[in-house]
Amino acid sequence: MRFTPAGLYIHLPFCLSICPYCDFVVYAGHAARGPGNGIARLVDALVTEITLRGRRSSLASVYLGGGTPALLSAGQVARLLAAADGAFGLARDAEVTIEVNPGPQEHGDLAGFRAAGVNRVSVGAQSFDAGQLRRLGRRHTPDDNRAAVALARLAGFDNVSLDLLYDVPGQTLDSWRATLHAALSLPLDHVSAYSLTLDDPDAEGLTGPRGDHLPVRHGARQWRARARAEQDPDRAAAMYELAEDELARAGLHWYEISNWARPGRESRHNLAYWQGRAWEAVGPGAHRYDGVRTRSWNAARLAGYLAALESGHLPPGGREVSDAGTARAELAMLRLRTAAGLSARLARRADLAPALRWARGNGLIEDAPDLVRLSLRGRLLANEIMGRLLPT
Numbered sequence: 001m002r003f004t005p006a007g008l009y010i011h012l013p014f015c016l017s018i019c020p021y022c023d024f025v026v027y028a029g030h031a032a033r034g035p036g037n038g039i040a041r042l043v044d045a046l047v048t049e050i051t052l053r054g055r056r057s058s059l060a061s062v063y064l065g066g067g068t069p070a071l072l073s074a075g076q077v078a079r080l081l082a083a084a085d086g087a088f089g090l091a092r093d094a095e096v097t098i099e100v101n102p103g104p105q106e107h108g109d110l111a112g113f114r115a116a117g118v119n120r121v122s123v124g125a126q127s128f129d130a131g132q133l134r135r136l137g138r139r140h141t142p143d144d145n146r147a148a149v150a151l152a153r154l155a156g157f158d159n160v161s162l163d164l165l166y167d168v169p170g171q172t173l174d175s176w177r178a179t180l181h182a183a184l185s186l187p188l189d190h191v192s193a194y195s196l197t198l199d200d201p202d203a204e205g206l207t208g209p210r211g212d213h214l215p216v217r218h219g220a221r222q223w224r225a226r227a228r229a230e231q232d233p234d235r236a237a238a239m240y241e242l243a244e245d246e247l248a249r250a251g252l253h254w255y256e257i258s259n260w261a262r263p264g265r266e267s268r269h270n271l272a273y274w275q276g277r278a279w280e281a282v283g284p285g286a287h288r289y290d291g292v293r294t295r296s297w298n299a300a301r302l303a304g305y306l307a308a309l310e311s312g313h314l315p316p317g318g319r320e321v322s323d324a325g326t327a328r329a330e331l332a333m334l335r336l337r338t339a340a341g342l343s344a345r346l347a348r349r350a351d352l353a354p355a356l357r358w359a360r361g362n363g364l365i366e367d368a369p370d371l372v373r374l375s376l377r378g379r380l381l382a383n384e385i386m387g388r389l390l391p392t
Contacts, residue, residue, distance in 0.1 A: 002055060003278045003290040003291060003292075004055065004057045004278060004291075005057055005059065005088070005278045005279045005280040005288070006057075006059070006060050006061070006272045006277040006278060006279055006291075007059055007060055007061035007062065007063065007268075007269045007272045007277075007279045007280070008050075008059050008061070008062045008063070008084055008088065008279065008280045008281070008282070009062075009063045009065060009269075009279060009280070009281040009282070009283075009286055009287075009288075010046060010050075010062065010063065010064045010065070010069070010080055010084075010281075010282055010283055010286075011025065011065055011066060011067065011281065011282070011283025011284060011285060011286040012042070012046075012064060012065070012066040012067045012068070012069035012071070012072065012283065013025045013026050013027050013042075013066060013067045013283065013284050013285070013302065014026070014027055014028070014031060014032035014037070014038070014039060014042070014066065014067050014068060014071055015027075015028050015032055015066065015067055015068045015071075015101075016028060016032055016033060016068065016071075016105060016106060016139060017137065017139060018137075018217070018220075019136055019137040019138060020136075020137050020219065020220040020223035020224065020227075021136065021137075021196060021198060021220075021223070021224065021227070022220075023197075023199055023201060023213060023216075024066065024067065024285070025067070025212070025213065025214055025283075025284050025285030025300045026066070026067050026214075027302055031302070032068075032071060033071075038302070038306075039071060039072060039076070040076070041306060042283075042302075042306070043072065043076045043079060043080065044309075044310075045305065045306050045309040045310065046080060046083075046282055046283060047079065047080065047083045048309045048310075048312070049282040049283075049309055049314065049315065050080070050083040050084055050087050050088075050282055051083060051086075051087050052309075052314055053087070053280055053282065053314070054086070054087025054088050055087075055088065056088065056089050057088050057089060058088070058089045058090070058091045059084060059088050059089065059090050059091060059094055060091050060094055060095065060268060060269075060272070061094055061095040061096070061097070061268050061269035061272065062081065062084055062090070062094060062095075062096045062097070062269070063096075063097045063269045063270075064077065064080070064096075064097065064098045064099065064118070065097075065099050066099055067099075068099070068100070068101050068106055069098050069099055069100075069108075070098060070099070070100040070101065070106060070107055070108030070109075070110075070113070071106070071108065072108070073109065073112070074109045074111075074112025074113055074115065074116050075112075075116075077098065077112075077113055077116045077117075077118065078115075078116035078117065081096065081116060081117045081118075088280070095119065095120055095159075095267075095268040095269055096117055096118045096119050096120065097118070097120040097121070097122055097161075097267070097269060098113055098118045098120075098121060098122070099122045099124060100121055100122070100123055100124070100148060100152075101123075101124045101138075101139070101140060101148075102123060102124070102125060102140040102141075102144035102145045102147065102148040103139055103140035103141075103144045103148075104144075105139075106139065106140070107123075107148045107151060107152075110151050110152055110154075110155035110157070111154075111155040111156070113155070114155045114156045114157060118157075119157070119158075119159060120157070120159040120160075120161070120267075121152045121157050121159070121160050121161065122161040122162075122163060122190075122192075123145065123148045123149060123152070123160065123161065123162050123163065124163050125140075125145040125148075125162050125163060125164060125183065126138055126163060126164060126165045127142075127164065127165060127168065127171075127179050128142040128145060128178065128179040128182035128183065129142070129171070129175050129178065129179055130142055131170065132168050132170060132171055132175070132179075135168070135169055135170055136165070136168065137223075142182065145162075145182075145183075145186075146182075146186060149162070149186045149187065149188065153187060158189075159189050159190070159265055160187070160188055160189055160190070161188070161189065161190035161191065161192065161267070162183055162186070162188050162190070162191050162192070163191075163192045163193075163194070164179060164180075164183060164191065164192070164193045164194070164243075165193075165194055165195075165196050166193060166194070166195055166196070166236060166239040166240070166243070167195045167196045167231050167232070167235065167236035167239060168196050169226070169227045169230040169231070170230065171239075173235065173238055173239060173242065176239045176242060176243075177242060177246070180242070180243060180246045180247070181246070184246065184247070184250045188252075189261060189262050189265035190252070190259070190260070190261040190262070190265050190266070190267065191247055191252055191259070191260050191261075192258055192259050192260075193240075193243045193247075193258055193259075193260070194258050195236050195239075195240070195258075196227070196231070198224045198227055198228050198231075200216065200224075201213035201214075201215075201216065202215055202216055207300075209299065209301065209304070209316075210299045210316055210317060210318050211299065211300060211318075212285045212287065212297040212298070212299065212300050212317070212318070213285065213300055214285075214300050214301075237380045240379070240380060241376065241380075243260075244260075244376065247260040248260075253339070254339055254379075255271075255338060255339045255340075256270070256271075256274055256337050256338045256339070257337045257374075257379050257382060271338070273289075273334070274334045274335065274337050274338050275334070275335065275338075276291065276330075276331040276334050276335065277291055278290050278291030278292075281297075281298075282298070283298065283305075284298055284299070284300050284301070284302050284305045284315075285297065285298060285299070285300040286298050292327065293321050293322045293323075293324070293327045294319060294320070294321045294322075295319065295320055295322075296317060296318065296319035296320075297317045297318055297319070298315045298316070298317040299315060299316045299317045299318070304316050323391075325351055325391045326390065326391055328346075328349065328351065328352070329351070329352065329389040329390050329391060330390075331346075332346060332347075332352055332389055333385075333386045333389055333390075336365075336372075336373065336374055336382070336385065336386075337374075337382065338373075339373060340371070340373070341368065341371040341372050341373030341374070342371060342372045342373070343370065343371055343372075344367075344370050344371055344372060347371075347372045351391065352389060354388075355385060355388035355389045356372060356385075356389075358388060359378060359384075359385045359388075360372075363375060363377055363378070364377055364378035364381055364384070364385055365378050365385070366378075
């Protein structure tokens with residue numbers, strides 16, 4: 001499958017420990033730390049995959065996600081970026097993001113990453129409430145959140161993002177407000193706020209040999225069952241509205257359902273996803289899209305990933321091709337997630353118009369010159385719209 005990607009996602013699947021709510025492809029323990037860790041071997045495999053998938057495209061963005069990619073050395077990050085530049089080409093002003101966890105063992109060599117060519121940091125804070133962090137299985141403290149942002153600024157990063165979670169077990173509207181205020185006391189350019197989602201990839205058939213997820217551990221499954229019982233959709237909606245109010249007041253504007261930024265600091269890499277552009281991806285469980293109809297992925301199992309690439313072959317995985325109507329509905333759904341909305345021309349198409357008329361009649365979308373976009377209420381009920389847009 002050959003296409004010209006706008007961005008490259010690199011998945012680094014190692015963490016010092018695995019949080020019970022996490023559905024990303026993650027390996028912990030000896031794989032991630034100690035003298036026998038698998039990081040160097042993985043970097044070799046990633047370089048091989050980047051080379052095998054490369055085609056000249058002048059990438060506008062590279063995103064190092066995980067996992068905890070900050071467990072890599074600055075030299076290993078530089079090697080991955082050099083491989084991306086050699087295989088694809090990096091635009092001179094490319095946005096290059098690395099995810100880091102707070103805490104002295106997990107934020108990595110921030111100054112080294114900056115020197116290696118990374119110019120954007122995403123800090124996985126999740127909460128500023130110590131009890132909630134413990135409940136989520138996080139290793140860091142609220143003070144570590146503050147220190148990570150300060151260290152990123154000291155290292156020369158002028159584009160710093162923070163991730164937060166709401167609808168967390170034990171969280172109240174007041175504790176969520178306190179987390180927002182603590183975050184906004186820091187020099188941030190971007191905030192992502194996600195509702196805690198507790199899926200079951202085993203039940204969805206995503207954890208087989210070629211699946212893009214790993215099986216859920218027994219302890220995590222029990223934790224999720226208890227956590228779901230404490231979640232409340234009405235409280236989650238109130239938390240989202242509070243986030244919108246507080247972030248807007250602080251000068252961060254909403255540009256995608258779960259993302260707010262200062263002007264010019266929107267995530268260019270993630271915007272490419274929501275705009276329906278093509279992107280390439282490497283690493284266990286990583287997904288790519290050709291910008292038309294085809295999505296494909298690498299299998300999540302690390303052993304099979306490494307074995308294939310060490311033999312000079314692309315890793316196992318899967319692919320799915322959407323029909324024209326489904327592809328059009330998926331593009332509409334992605335663009336509706338953003339403040340830029342959906343063009344009025346596309347919204348008038350016969351296969352999309354009925355769902356959008358229903359949404360308009362229920363106050364879920366609003367019309368602006370030449371576009372349609374979600375209202376605040378529509379953002380809260382976006383899944384209802386998305387379900388109606390898909391062909392039956």
